[in-house]
Amino acid sequence: MWLFNVVGLVLIALIVWWFWLYKPQSVQVSDQNAIDIVVENGVYNPAHVRVPAGKPLKLRFLRKDQSPCAAMVVFADFNISEELPLNKPKEIELHPEKPGRYSFTCQMQMYRGELEVTGGSQ
């Protein structure tokens, strides 16, 4: 029995670490301030984007995922929600002014990505 319990507790610890505590690497945005994000199989790729504050930013989404859940991307903090056409790039322009972490999600919050806005332009 103890074996089951240990396995169970390790599983729970793994879930907590993997989904909540782990901070994945961000993709630094290129010089042109534009980045391509592919929406496929339930995820945004890359899902973590690091950008400097105060510079206009273009995110080019390409949705390859047929699921209706993928059809919308919402940047709640920027008051932006845009429909993503299937297999066609859709550009979204943002002006992140304040440093911080801003999530972008599908309407149901199942597809999740994060925009990390770092202080000052580097």
Place this chain on the structure above:
Amino acid sequence: MEPKHAHHVHAPTATQASHHTELAIEGMGCASCVAKIEKALQAVPGVASASVNLAERSATVESSVAENTLIQAVIGAGYKAKVIEAEQVEAQMAEKEAAEFAYYKRLLREMAIALGIGVPLMLYGLLGGAMEVNAGTRVGWLVVGALTAGVMYYAGRHFYVGAWTSLRNHSANMDTLIALGTGTAWLYSMLVVLAPEWVPESARHVYFEATAMIIGLINLGLALELKARGRTSQAIKRLIGLQAKTARVIRKGEEVDVPIERVMMDDLVRVRPGEKVAVDGIVVEGHSTLDESMLTGEPMPVEKSEGAEVAAGTLNKSGTLVFRATRVGKDTALARIIQMVKQAQNSKPPIGRIADVIASVFVPAVMIIAVVSALVWLNFGTASLGADRAMALALVSATTVLIIACPCALGLATPMSVMVGVGKAAESGVLIRNGEALQTASRITAMVLDKTGTITLGAPKVTRIDVLAEFPEDTLLQLAASLEAGSEHPLAQAIVESAQERGLTTAAVSGFSALAGRGVQGLVDGKALLFGNEKLMQEQGVALADAVSKAQALAEEAMTPMYLAVDGRLAGLIAVADPIKEDSISAIQRLQRNGIRVVMLTGDNRATAQAVAKKVGISEFFAEVLPEHKSDKVAELQAQGEIVGMTGDGINDAPALALANVGFAIGTGTDVAIESADVTLMRGSLHGLADAIAVSKATMRNIRQNLFGAFIYNVAGIPIAAGGLYPLLGVLLSPVIAGAAMAFSSVTVVSNANRLRLFKTQEH
């Protein structure tokens, strides 16, 4: 030559962002221009190819360059250019629908395969067939296991691929839950079949039917959800359907039909009877009546002749008009309305935020609950049930928890209702800016109405002239009109129009100044004129004597009396009345019946205000409020704890509209100030206010039902799935039932949102 509407020849990948741009080019007259523009475009780094079509005045460019850079290159060559949207919104919608239909059919096909295996298996079990593995049935179950794996591959692959990619990305979603639930059931069953000796004898039960059934049911649920979702966007489809596809443009004296995206600013466009107006413009020739009901909800056709504005999407009824295009493409009122409705439909009211927070941590939390429930069964069930049975129940409960939990219902609850509610409002001529405005509008307790142009028509007329000195009536009017000729105040316009009707010509004015909230002063024909209200006369020391009582009498009849003083002496009274809109009274009653405190604000004098207020049944009003003080009144009401809606024409009410909890702008005809207010009423009727509040209330009620349903479903479902009823009733939920419940919970949410489509705004 490239086809006119080349669809994207290839779908550019994310990394290789080469794309296809079509530009409309202006100012191109000869074949040499073609080479010049092509050369200019090809010189831009990143342009792969550029070809210019002289006949169509367009350029087709393959490049990885931003559209603006291309336009700059054309401008640099001495021409003008704009982007032709690769496809019209309508075509995009059609394409989206086709893609969704294909996906729908695929889901149904997958469902049929999965249920084709799952249903016979489940029936076999229900009809008493042995689901346990023993020496005799092992090979048979092995075949069933392989078939189920086939179902998982064919019909459930998207769940597993989605679960795996999101797991790698440290995120979890619906796919994760379904993949874990069905995967656990299958793996356990295969373990029983392949290595029964590793599993206690009484736990050698297979769950292949659960795997197949769940995959089938969830695919069915997704298909139904897709269908129901399609219906939620009907309102926007209707608006998009209003757009004309072609326009008859007059170029160099010749009339040609061109796709509307190629109509340029200042093009002359002919619209014949029965045709839709293609872009916004100003009539330069002809006379006709236009049906604008599709935009404003106003059923009466509107007359249009030279100088009148026409809006895209409206229908020409009788005559032929030629108009000059003033707004094209994305800038037409219709396009902006569509854009705004779409934006609003996608925005979330604050009420949805709790659900979002829950949804964002939901899946990992459910996974933890599943593990905990298995552990509880193993630790506490062993003593009473025996280790074998406890183990089987631990497995079943963990699987069922994973399957029953439905974050989708929570996540869908708010957006689906907003989508339908905002669309419904747009259908009755009410544009709601965003989800927040929708939520606040449902809670309004006090409504402040500006009088002029809101309760009244805002087109006052001179109704009485009282001569109080030696000047005759026409002279009084002529002097007043001369003074007011330059003013844009509606009362001033009434005076000028009235003078014109009498054939009076205005004289030059000098030293003109407008005194906010009081009136105007200036010199006409060497006479010093003062024209305005009592306050102005008092301030300037003009003796009024018994004129005050005359003015009061006029004011009691809802007229606005204005004093005219010539050289410091009172010369007469000119009364202007602004007729009350036909349905203002019933609309105000409707608001009051709904328990809303209606307050009227006006810059007019107290007596006029009182007369209007009395006529329309408003007991609380503030008269002689200067434009800059209107917002103070809104603040006062807010200080009293009211949630204040402010309605005005959006021009001099801007600060009050901004300060109010919800600002309503009344559009007149198609001239909608859709950027300025939280809610824009596209027609002039105040019924739009009650409609807006009624729609927002209905939508918020719908959202609450959805959130409550989704919340209760998960709160009750997960403990039951974990085996919460077992100690009391001895029953454990089957994973198959959990799968069905989960699949239909999202469908229920979307269907409930669709119920809003039946909502009818109550008129008059």
